Amino acid sequence: MAAAHxxxxxxxLPGDGIGPEIIVESRKVLEAVGTRFDHDFSFSExxxxxxxxxxxxxxxxxxxxxxxKASDVVLLGAVGGPQWSDPQAKIRPxxxxxxxxxxxxxxxxxxxxxxxxxxxxxxxLKPEIIEGVDILFFRELTGxxxxxxxxxxxxxxxxTDHMRYSVEEIERIVRLAAQAAQQRSGKLTSVxxxxxxxxxxxWRSTTDRVMAHEFxxxxxxxxxxxxxxxxxxxxxxxxxxxxxxxxxxxxLTDEASMLPGSMGLLPSASVGLxxxxxxxxxHGSAPDIAGKGKANPLxxxxxxxxxxxxxxxxxSEATAIESAVDAVLDEGLRTPDIAAGTxxxxxxxxxxxxxxxxxxxxx
Numbered sequence: 001m002a003a004a005h006x007x008x009x010x011x012x013l014p015g016d017g018i019g020p021e022i023i024v025e026s027r028k029v030l031e032a033v034g035t036r037f038d039h040d041f042s043f044s045e046x047x048x049x050x051x052x053x054x055x056x057x058x059x060x061x062x063x064x065x066x067x068x069k070a071s072d073v074v075l076l077g078a079v080g081g082p083q084w085s086d087p088q089a090k091i092r093p094x095x096x097x098x099x100x101x102x103x104x105x106x107x108x109x110x111x112x113x114x115x116x117x118x119x120x121x122x123x124x125l126k127p128e129i130i131e132g133v134d135i136l137f138f139r140e141l142t143g144x145x146x147x148x149x150x151x152x153x154x155x156x157x158x159x160t161d162h163m164r165y166s167v168e169e170i171e172r173i174v175r176l177a178a179q180a181a182q183q184r185s186g187k188l189t190s191v192x193x194x195x196x197x198x199x200x201x202x203w204r205s206t207t208d209r210v211m212a213h214e215f216x217x218x219x220x221x222x223x224x225x226x227x228x229x230x231x232x233x234x235x236x237x238x239x240x241x242x243x244x245x246x247x248x249x250x251x252l253t254d255e256a257s258m259l260p261g262s263m264g265l266l267p268s269a270s271v272g273l274x275x276x277x278x279x280x281x282x283h284g285s286a287p288d289i290a291g292k293g294k295a296n297p298l299x300x301x302x303x304x305x306x307x308x309x310x311x312x313x314x315x316s317e318a319t320a321i322e323s324a325v326d327a328v329l330d331e332g333l334r335t336p337d338i339a340a341g342t343x344x345x346x347x348x349x350x351x352x353x354x355x356x357x358x359x360x361x362x363x
Contacts, residue, residue: 017285019077025297025351049079049093059096122261139249177243191362267303293346324357
């Protein structure tokens with residue numbers, strides 16, 4: 001943990017849509033954590049995504065990359081919007097997100113999916129199915145079919161996307177997931193399609209070897225991706241840490257995001273072997289509600305907690321934020337997306353409520 005007198009640099013990349021509104025609330029909460037735990041956080045704000053295109057013509061300006069590399073934590077709001085949605089455009093906001101992952105060597109996407117008991121009624125599933133759900137997904141982020149490249153036949157009638165993984169790419173994500181499992185319940189589930197895909201057979205054999213040789217203390221199972229898609233809806237509480245490849249992880253984590261009933265509650269982290277990581281809520285830029293005070297800042301606030309945990313090893317501070325979020329939900333405070341017909345508060349009021357709860361937190 002960094003000494004209290006040393007400024008801890010945090011880069012803020014608000015981005016587009018509701019991004020600036022929710023990042024403001026994350027910063028407020030981090031400032032409260034700094035006061036509560038005697039840390040000096042130093043914040044700087046930089047462009048990414050559509051707003052960066054508008055200002056510089058580049059969705060990821062060099063200044064943003066330099067600032068991110070000089071920081072210990074990078075908090076990102078959201079990128080994109082209808083004004084940049086032309087599918088023929090050569091420059092798109094999402095290129096900023098992919099670019100910063102590449103620049104920082106971020107190969108693991110970590111998504112916790114936890115059902116808050118206060119909001120269980122918002123889930124589309126029955127309460128008895130989602131009770132106790134607390135899953136930590138590890139999705140490999142820089143390999144697989146998204147990065148394998150494509151080929152098109154000369155007549156343009158056939159396109160092939162290439163799925164590829166190396167042993168080294170599989171090993172490093174599995175090790176991160178297994179280490180997390182050791183700190184939780186000691187159970188890891190690996191998801192593949194080894195009955196059909198050669199790439200998945202390499203994924204399974206590599207994972208089997210790593211788990212047997214390096215993590216014999218972790219309970220380990222493998223599940224085919226189609227079966228996993230069903231299990232997430234029928235028995236999600238039986239899973240703890242889940243590791244899978246890029247394509248399957250993309251689909252499964254979006255499916256799992258509906259278990260709590262609102263994407264406004266789910267954070268994510270993209271990390272590598274060294275800091276900084278990039279931490280962002282899983283929801284999009286929501287341009288339809290931007291500037292109206294209707295955005296739910298809780299996912300962005302919980303994202304800040306992940307930044308403290310995974311980039312700064314500040315477990316107590318991260319727990320303080322998570323406990324504060326639970327406290328405000330216990331108090332019945334709701335933004336419009338989770339209000340379910342009851343009274344709702346605005347974005348800034350929810351952020352301020354979490355700040356007050358952090359100040360009351362006993363550690």
